Amino acid sequence: MSKRLANIAWETFSALPLTEKTPYLMQPDGVPYHTLFAQQFDYALLDQLATLANEIRAIAKTRVGAEFLRQQVTHKRAMLYFSQPSSRTFLSFVSACQILGVQTGEVRDTAISSEFKGESREDSVRTFSSYFDLIIMRTPEKGLAEHMAWVLSNSDRPIPIINAGSGQDQHPTQSLLDIYTLLRSFERGGGLRDKTMVFCGDLLRGRTVRSLSYLLTNYPNIRQIFVAPEPLQVGTDVLAILEQKGVPFLRTDNFHAAIREADAVYMTRIQDEWDNAKGESAAIDTSRFKFGPAELALLPPRAIIMHPLPRRDEIALAVDSDPRAMYWRQMRNGMWIRTALIAMTFGCEKRIHDYFRHNH
Numbered sequence: 001m002s003k004r005l006a007n008i009a010w011e012t013f014s015a016l017p018l019t020e021k022t023p024y025l026m027q028p029d030g031v032p033y034h035t036l037f038a039q040q041f042d043y044a045l046l047d048q049l050a051t052l053a054n055e056i057r058a059i060a061k062t063r064v065g066a067e068f069l070r071q072q073v074t075h076k077r078a079m080l081y082f083s084q085p086s087s088r089t090f091l092s093f094v095s096a097c098q099i100l101g102v103q104t105g106e107v108r109d110t111a112i113s114s115e116f117k118g119e120s121r122e123d124s125v126r127t128f129s130s131y132f133d134l135i136i137m138r139t140p141e142k143g144l145a146e147h148m149a150w151v152l153s154n155s156d157r158p159i160p161i162i163n164a165g166s167g168q169d170q171h172p173t174q175s176l177l178d179i180y181t182l183l184r185s186f187e188r189g190g191g192l193r194d195k196t197m198v199f200c201g202d203l204l205r206g207r208t209v210r211s212l213s214y215l216l217t218n219y220p221n222i223r224q225i226f227v228a229p230e231p232l233q234v235g236t237d238v239l240a241i242l243e244q245k246g247v248p249f250l251r252t253d254n255f256h257a258a259i260r261e262a263d264a265v266y267m268t269r270i271q272d273e274w275d276n277a278k279g280e281s282a283a284i285d286t287s288r289f290k291f292g293p294a295e296l297a298l299l300p301p302r303a304i305i306m307h308p309l310p311r312r313d314e315i316a317l318a319v320d321s322d323p324r325a326m327y328w329r330q331m332r333n334g335m336w337i338r339t340a341l342i343a344m345t346f347g348c349e350k351r352i353h354d355y356f357r358h359n360h
């Protein structure tokens with residue numbers, strides 16, 4: 001690494017802007033060692049990751065190909081430390097590990113780990129590093145994965161950390177699968193450029209929106225429209241980045257007008273688990289921020305509908321059978337892009353490229 005986490009004090013590192021933290025988190029060949037936030041990924045790296053994911057999914061189609069993939073990382077073990085609920089992220093990471101032959105362990109409930117006895121997070125994570133070679137972690141606390149990456153890099157057993165969702169802050173691997181879905185969806189539609197992305201729902205507390213909005217700034221002329229009731233509108237931190245990068249954006253509560261202009265509509269759930277007071281979200285009128293048959297009728301024919309899931313009632317079940325509904329494919333894309341990320345983290349990218357070149 002050109003800059004090393006072991007050579008910088010936590011106070012100094014944590015105070016850096018995200019873009020200045022990035023060099024401390026990458027391997028010498030420019031791929032992530034720790035994956036903590038979306039700002040680590042630029043256009044070239046996203047392209048590299050998507051290409052690798054495409055190759056992996058093609059290789060995995062045959063028994064012999066799947067067996068090749070399963071031999072790639074048999075010498076590594078991954079710990080899934082999820083102290084916040086998850087279905088997709090957890091299961092897709094488990095599947096990604098299985099595809100590459102990585103064995104997994106898990107802690108999903110700190111009430112049955114030694115944290116219950118008062119063990120600190122630092123000691124818990126250092127304990128995991130004694131037995132595993134990668135930690136994939138989801139936590140309700142903002143910045144915890146980052147701190148743990150620093151702790152491990154300053155221990156005698158440094159191992160990589162992948163952030164699988166940290167508080168209301170970042171969900172970098174969700175944004176990777178979102179970008180991958182957009183790239184695949186627009187492959188024959190001019191690519192991911194000159195498009196209008198409409199985000200709708202709880203944009204204030206949805207960490208997937210923060211990460212994806214940033215990643216989209218890597219692509220030319222992507223306009224971003226944020227549609228939400230005022231109390232749930234997107235944060236000023238997201239807008240400040242768009243302003244700084246000269247990305248056109250609009251904040252509005254007119255969902256129907258936005259849908260007519262959309263190339264992709266990204267729906268999100270109301271994240272009431274973050275309410276400060278009981279019933280806070282329920283008091284907000286969200287009825288105009290749902291996607292049903294009426295909204296489908298307004299959507300341009302080549303546009304797509306995305307959702308990080310889980311959903312409640314913000315997308316009607318009737319929408320699922322429309323070919324523009326991309327959220328189920330989006331979910332499966334998560335498994336492939338996470339496989340590619342783990343393959344990169346453990347340095348087996350070249351072997352996979354070579355296998356693909358010789359066999360496809």
Ligand code: CP
Binds near residue numbers: 090
């Ligand atoms: N999209 C997402 O993070 O889903 P889970 O909470 O089920 O992992």
